[in-house]
Amino acid sequence: MRYDVTDVALAGARKLTQLDFVANNLANASTTGFKSEHLYYAMTGRSAQEGASLELGPTSTKIDFAQGTLMVTGNTFDLGIEGEGFFTIRTPQGPAYTRNGSFMLNARRELVTAAGDQVMGETGPIVVEGDNVQIGADGTIYADENPVGKIRITVFANPHLLTRSSSGRFLDQAQAGGRAASDYRIAGGYLEMSNVNSVKEMVSMMEIQRAFETYQKIILTITDMDKISTGRIGKLI
Numbered sequence: 353m354r355y356d357v358t359d360v361a362l363a364g365a366r367k368l369t370q371l372d373f374v375a376n377n378l379a380n381a382s383t384t385g386f387k388s389e390h391l392y393y394a395m396t397g398r399s400a401q402e403g404a405s406l407e408l409g410p411t412s413t414k415i416d417f418a419q420g421t422l423m424v425t426g427n428t429f430d431l432g433i434e435g436e437g438f439f440t441i442r443t444p445q446g447p448a449y450t451r452n453g454s455f456m457l458n459a460r461r462e463l464v465t466a467a468g469d470q471v472m473g474e475t476g477p478i479v480v481e482g483d484n485v486q487i488g489a490d491g492t493i494y495a496d497e498n499p500v501g502k503i504r505i506t507v508f509a510n511p512h513l514l515t516r517s518s519s520g521r522f523l524d525q526a527q528a529g530g531r532a533a534s535d536y537r538i539a540g541g542y543l544e545m546s547n548v549n550s551v552k553e554m555v556s557m558m559e560i561q562r563a564f565e566t567y568q569k570i571i572l573t574i575t576d577m578d579k580i581s582t583g584r585i586g587k588l589i
Contacts, residue, residue, distance in 0.1 A: 356371070369561045373413070378557070385520045386487075386546035388416045417511050420547035422539055429455040429463065432542035437505040441465060441470040443523065447472075449506055449514070449522040449530075451544050459568035463493070463501075467519065473501035474532075479486030487540040498578050507533035547562045 373391045380386040392412050422432040431453035433439070438449035448469075455471055459465045463471040463478040470477045471492075482495025491503035508514060509529030515520040524530050 365389070371557065374553050374557045374560065377553050378550060379555075380520075381546050381548040382551045383520060383546050384454055385450055385544050386548065387418075387451070387520075388546070388548045389516065390414055390416070390523065400572065413514065415516065416547060418547050420545040422542040424541060425547050426541050428487070429457070430541055430543045431455060431487065431503070432539040432544045433468055433505065434539055435533075435536035437507040437536045438522065440504040440506050442470040442472055442477070443521075446524055447522070448517060450519070450521045452520050454543055463503075472504045474504050478503070484512070487538060489537045489539075492527045503538065505533040505536055505538075506530045522544075570572055 370391045373389055377388045377390075390413065392414065400461055419434070421422065422434070431439070433451060433453065438451060439453055441448045441450060450465075452465075454466055455463050456466065457480055458468065461479050461481055463480060464471075465471065472478075478493060478501035480493060480495050482498055482500070484496050486494045486497075487503075488494070491505060493497055493501050493503070501504075507530070508524070509531070511528060513528040517523050
């Protein structure tokens with residue numbers, strides 16, 4: 353079977369794109385609440401009777417929403433979710449969803465993210481007035497033993513339809529089927545780490561690099577064969 357050099361070059365380019373995803377995962381291996389993302393592609397070949405070519409199938413990306421390890425911090429407003437769901441954040445662009453539970457109080461005593469965006473409760477922004485703050489496993493916040501709000505946790509029927517945004521956040525274009533979560537537990541004083549498997553990503557990176565090198569060798573071989581064929585044809589003429 354003989355492949356066209358253009359098809360082989362395109363396959364190599366796809367490998368480089370796949371490498372970008374792996375590199376991004378590794379770069380975010382220590383980012384709180386980060387979810388790894390992978391690029392997949394199909395590649396098929398036709399037999400000599402069908403014209404002997406390399407056919408490149410469609411590409412697809414997939415975000416791995418598996419839970420990361422919860423790390424203890426001891427900070428009152430560091431929160432981790434055990435189970436499915438996302439914290440709901442109010443941003444100037446609309447609602448956003450995240451597993452990064454690194455929160456704090458602003459000057460108005462509102463629960464906010466490090467960027468200053470409000471963390472939404474079931475009835476709106478959460479204002480914490482009081483000194484003795486405790487957070488229950490269901491997300492209810494108590495200040496001086498008085499409930500001041502309950503953190504809104506949103507779960508999605510089709511999380512793969514969420515789009516990734518900045519700072520480890522996700523956006524819903526009214527397609528993912530968001531609803532209030534029920535099967536979860538809030539761990540106060542913990543943060544969820546990235547779910548990136550650094551060892552696995554490093555292995556993938558080496559495999560992709562080897563495959564790309566193989567494509568380069570194939571391109572050189574095809575080019576040399578074309579030169580030889582052209583030279584022989586010239587001699588026959």
